[in-house]
Amino acid sequence: MSENNLIVTVAEGKLKGKNYVTYNDKTILSFQGIPYAKPPIGDLRFKAPHPPEKWEGIKDVTTEGAECYSKNYITNILGGSEDCLFLNVYTPKIKGKNEKLPVMFWIHGGGFVRGDGSTELYGPDYIVEKNVVLVTINYRLGVLGFLAISDPSVGVPGNAGLKDIVMALKWVQRNISVFSGDPNNVTIFGESAGGSAVELLILSPMAKGLFHKAINQSGSALNCFTRGKCSSVYDLAKKLGIENNDDTLILSELQKVPVEDLVRNSLKIPDSYLVSILRPFCVVIEPKTKEPGFLTEEPLDIIKSGRFIKVPRIIGYNSLEGIFVHIVMKHKPNLFLSDENLVPHMMNLRIGSDQYKKVALRIREMYKITGKESDKNAADLEKALNIFTHNFFSADICRSARYQLKHNEYPIYFYRFDLDTEINMIKKLAGLDVKGVAHADDLSYFFTNFLTPPPESSSLELKLISKLTKIWTNFAKHGNPTPSIDEEVETIWDPITVDSFNYLSLENDGFKMLRNPDKDYMDFWYDLYEEFQFKLSKL
Incomplete structure (x- = not known):
């Protein structure tokens, strides 16, 4: 399509997009940086957030918008x-024959502190060639997206990024039909923190009616890395010299603080990623107002009570996610296998208490861990990677x-990702010669x-990419x-049932x-x- 014709009208005004040439020289249509x-x-x-304002004239959306202020994945620079x-x-097309x-x-990952929806990490080529519309987004991160103040009258209860x-x-x-998308058939999907965000959306009344299917990859609302605390605002104020309660x-x-000073000082508040410790700026339970x-309730309570949005689901994880934790913990060797990195805070046990120590010992016995070291030999490393997975x-x-x-009442399809090829880059970056797929190594597929x-x-890699994206987009379609x-998809994927925790094992030589x-x-x-976790909402 001529780029002069790539003008569409959304509720807020006119947009001009561009042609996007994919890896295999096909052309799709791209509209980037839309507010x-x-x-x-x-x-x-x-x-x-407040709704976007309307504009006059034609807004050029041929380049990506700014990423949200954070440390860049690649440069590590703010x-x-x-x-x-x-x-x-x-989108594959606009102004078609009423086809939706x-x-x-x-929803991108990055621990709720990094990342964006750019083509640098999330190029649309593989997904859109399967005849679906793809939307990628930025959302606020770190202190800007997750600062919380307990006093409800202040109007900052937290979770702005969500x-x-x-x-x-x-x-x-409001607008996706303009791009040939069906607003009544929206699948949310994400990985890591993005996968956790998908599940958090399922738990939130705020998101009701906004999506119809969901896929969370390597992330859950229950994962330890999702949770933050409200008290961090006072630590930040102190670091910035704000002497007031x-x-x-x-x-x-x-x-009023310049954004660089704000974020730089927020990063001085320890974010250990230890499973026992709440993070300074992450997801919180908001006061009811x-x-x-x-x-406004604990995710576990919502899930166990069934008060969540019911939609078809795909849920799963990579076989050795813990490789990513190993990379992070290389800089904290004394904490690698400490009790604080064994007992998740979701058990709500006081660090150092008798019950806490008892649970830590049970975990050590299960994984046959005797010390706190991580790299003494291959066997110890394998145990650590399994624990962190x-x-x-x-x-x-x-x-x-x-x-x-x-x-x-809808099907839940479960998987374990074990595809291990030349495009698994995280394990290569970790420099580990182990069997298993690292956290985030599914993204390149x-x-x-x-x-x-x-x-x-x-x-083989392209065949696996085609097979995976076909399965994922089949789910979005049907x-x-x-x-x-067929020749490409050789296995019927059965959902889990009360009697059988079925899962699709994604392996190089076939999906089983x-x-x-x-x-x-x-x-x-x-x-x-089940034995040790107290009901959190009563504490």
């Missing part, structure tokens, strides 16, 4: 902008799926990115990832239906939580 909310600056810093609430739309295409809405995602989903409902005054002063909240990621992912199954150039046409078998992923370990963690 989905009012810039969250000045008095709107830390606040819930940068970006507070004016960052942009989304990107990639499924919409896949991607509310950004809700605002972007509302934009999709009045919440309203503290907010006013924090809204007359104003709508994103999350399970207590940071997969145990909570499996546990959440089990609990939700009791209440969700769904998106083009700067780390992994598109594979050769006859390669609510069933394998509605039929199995039961009970990592059964002994998952049963161990499930039983441990």
Whole structure:
């Protein structure tokens, strides 16, 4: 299509997009840097997003908008902008014959402190060629997205970054039909923190009616890395020299601080990523007020009670997620296998208490760990990688799926990702010669990115990419990832049931239906939580 004709009209005004040439020289249509909310600056810093303003004339959306202010993945340098609430739309066509295409809405990972929705990491090529519309977004991160103040009258209850995602989903409902997308067939999907965000959206009344299917990859609302605390605002105020205990005054002063000083000082507050410790600026439980909240109850309570949004699901994890934790913990060797990195805070046991020590000992016995060292030999390293795979990621992912199954009338499809090829870059970066797939190593099978150039046409990697994206987009189209078998998709994917925890094992030599992923370990963690976890909402 001529770029002169790539002008569409959304509710806020006219947009001019461009042609995007994919890895295999096909052309799709690209609209990048579309504002989905009012810039969250000045008095709107830390606040819930406001709807976008309308504009006159034609807005050029042929380049990506600024990333949200944070440390860049690649350079590790602080940068970006507070004016960052942009989304990107990639579509096979516009102005077609009334055909409405499924919409896949991607939420990036990065621990809620880094990342963006740019093509540098999330190129649309593989997904959009399967005849769906892809939306990628930015949302506020770190202190800007997750600062919380307990006093509800101040209007900063937390979770602004998650509310950004809700605002972007509302934009999709208003406007996606212009891009040949179907607002009544939206699949949210994400990885790591993005996967956790997907599940948090399912738990939030604020998101009701905004999506119809969901995929969370390597992330759950129950994962230890999702949770933050409200008291960090006072630590930040102290570091910035704000000597006052009045919440309203503290907010006013924090809204005046230059963004670089604000974020740089927020990073001085320890964010250990230890499983026992709440993070300084992350997801919190908001106080219940007359104003709508994103999350006002413990995720576990919502899941166990069945008061969540029921939709078809795909849930899963990578076989050795803990490689990523190993990379992080290399800089903290004395904490690698400390008790604080064994016992998740979701058990709500006081660090150092008798019960805490008892649980830590049970974990050490299960994994046959005797000390705190990580790299003495290959056997110790393998044990550590397994622990971190399970207590940071997969145990909570499996546990959440089990609990939700009791209440969700729609199918839940579970998988374990074990594809290990030349495009698994995280394990290479870790420099480890171990069997298993690292956290985030699934991304190169769904998106083009700067780390992994598109594979050769006859390669195993491209065949696996095509198979995976077909299954994922089948789910977006039909609510069933394998509605039929063909030369490419050779296995019917059965959902989990009350009697059988089925899962699709994604392996190089084929996709296979199995039961009970990592059964002994998952049963161990499930039983441990059932024995020791107190009901959090009563504390």
